Amino acid sequence: MNSNRNENIKVSLPSFISKITIDNITYIVQTEEVSKRKTKVISRVFLEGKILHLEEADYAHIAGKKDFPIKIEELMQKLHKKATEEFTRASIKKRKKKTEYFNEAMELLGAGGGAAALDVLRKGLEMYPSDPLLMSYCGCLYSIAGKKHKEGIKMCRDAIKQLDSSVSLEKEIYYPAFYLNLGRAYLGAGKKREAVAAFNRGLKSDPKDQDIIKELKKLGSRRRQPVPFLKRSNPINKYIGLLAGKGSSKKYTR
Numbered sequence: 001m002n003s004n005r006n007e008n009i010k011v012s013l014p015s016f017i018s019k020i021t022i023d024n025i026t027y028i029v030q031t032e033e034v035s036k037r038k039t040k041v042i043s044r045v046f047l048e049g050k051i052l053h054l055e056e057a058d059y060a061h062i063a064g065k066k067d068f069p070i071k072i073e074e075l076m077q078k079l080h081k082k083a084t085e086e087f088t089r090a091s092i093k094k095r096k097k098k099t100e101y102f103n104e105a106m107e108l109l110g111a112g113g114g115a116a117a118l119d120v121l122r123k124g125l126e127m128y129p130s131d132p133l134l135m136s137y138c139g140c141l142y143s144i145a146g147k148k149h150k151e152g153i154k155m156c157r158d159a160i161k162q163l164d165s166s167v168s169l170e171k172e173i174y175y176p177a178f179y180l181n182l183g184r185a186y187l188g189a190g191k192k193r194e195a196v197a198a199f200n201r202g203l204k205s206d207p208k209d210q211d212i213i214k215e216l217k218k219l220g221s222r223r224r225q226p227v228p229f230l231k232r233s234n235p236i237n238k239y240i241g242l243l244a245g246k247g248s249s250k251k252y253t254r
Contacts, residue, residue: 043083114145149189
């Protein structure tokens with residue numbers, strides 16, 4: 001009996017190798033025999049040679065059976081699947097939420113860490129590539145902190161398009177911030193006229209947005225409205241402003 005058991009143990013066991021990709025990172029999953037001296041098989045998840053996760057199973061209970069080759073292959077397949085699923089589940093659980101990336105970036109930005117904030121937002125976009133909020137702020141910092149003006153402006157504009165196509169009932173709330181970011185991205189590129197146009201588009205959604213108003217005041221482009229007791233969007237103010245602007249070299253309108 002012992003002789004038969006030993007002969008079965010010496011059977012060459014299969015090896016399973018597969019790949020899994022999580023958040024654009026590819027891992028290797030390998031299932032094989034631990035050693036010839038032990039009745040154990042093991043599944044490991046690797047990243048660049050480093051073991052990140054492992055699962056083990058003992059096959060002593062099937063080693064002496066006639067259908068051992070079939071049973072051991074079933075056991076290893078089951079273990080391989082378990083290692084893959086457990087690692088995937090744990091990775092998703094550890095994943096940061098979109099708001100965590102955003103809040104971390106805003107804290108860094110508040111402390112003057114523009115480059116660090118950009119790095120956090122880029123990592124956030126790797127996880128959530130279609131999120132317009134992360135895209136908008138990342139684009140703004142690309143232009144200002146990263147000095148990649150063309151890419152930053154495009155990212156800000158793409159974020160607005162993404163917001164336009166969304167079904168969120170609250171998207172109107174985000175437009176001022178998105179156009180503020182676009183305007184700042186233009187300023188980073190030295191494009192003042194385009195920046196003012198973006199800021200004014202933001203004010204159409206919220207005429208009282210203080211961040212946009214501050215930017216326009218710094219640029220000296222928010223003129224006093226001709227008839228103060230009427231809204232700036234009133235046709236009378238728009239018409240008078242248009243006439244007054246004919247004699248000026250700066251014609252910024254809302």
